Amino acid sequence: MKKKLHLLFGGKSAEHNVSLQTAKAVINAVDKDQYDIQPIFINGTGEWMSGAKIEGAVTDIKLLTEIADQPADSPFALTKADSQDVQQVVFPLLHGPNGEDGTVQGLLEILNLPYVGNGVLASSTGMDKIAMKALFAQAELPQVKYVGFLKKEWEEKKDALTGQIEAAFGYPCFVKPANLGSSVGINKCKDRSELDKAVAEALQFDRKVIVEEGVTAREIEMGVIGNDELECSVAGEIVPKTEFYDYQSKYEDGDTALIIPADIDEHIYREMKEMAIQAYRTLDCAGLARMDFFLTEDGRILINEVNTMPGFTPVSMFPLLWKHSGLDYPALINKLVELALEKHEEKMNIRYTMD
Structure with a gap:
């Protein structure tokens, strides 16, 4: 039986357009024999739309409405029968505030729905760079x-x-x-x-x-997936042609070099891997995260930040890191859905009463 995959995209955020790119990429890659796709669009003012309403709001993603098998009147009009007979998973393809920062994750927790990616704590602290760096300092992770x-x-x-x-x-x-x-x-x-x-x-x-x-350093990134048992990808290096890796370099120019695997010594990779896992545990991450590092000229490794919903198009760093680690884009999506169901099953075993 197919799983029902609810894709949340758009969002009330300055990263709205990035989310649209991600949604199109996932729609094209998902195995339609395994999943019934249920797109749910959040517009720039925070309004949620599903079914045919999306077509008028997002004309360049008409494909989303065409493949929606059973457009719902409400994004989460999930019947009791559906929840018993069909495995349903929400995939928040949202970047930035009001989506990646724990707000949507909190809603999904209240609705008791399995969802891909990090929970409320990791999402909120991973989004707030000041809170994140305070936690890294407490964990004695070196940083700028x-x-x-x-x-x-x-x-x-x-x-x-x-x-x-x-x-x-x-x-x-x-x-x-x-x-x-x-x-x-x-x-x-x-x-x-x-x-x-x-x-x-x-x-x-x-x-x-x-x-x-500001430090003179190479920018190295690494992907981590897992809940309790973690896997790390190969490392990749960003080499922007601009003075730093800004929005235009990421999404408009297309001329930033991504070197995968990064040309670093094995002992540097091992140390980064250890730091990536420590940072993942420090924020209590689940599902996935991209770890960003600085490698200075004198060989120091500094953790820059953790991205709890990294760019997720096939040409984004996170999927490319996993492709070079033996997990292609469709397989990566499947793995993240499996981890979402695993996390939800563990949650269902937690007692919430004293009876």
């Missing part, structure tokens, strides 16, 4: 120096925060919205004037901002 602050703090203490940043690590530095991915709102700053402009831009996307030390 950073300063984080709220919009209100910047408005009231801009000079003091600027002085703190300059005393801690100076320039160049990177300014980022604390709760966003895909390099949206990120800028490299070489002086105080550029810092002011970059913070102003970052605050358009989030009320929290993080400023990180």
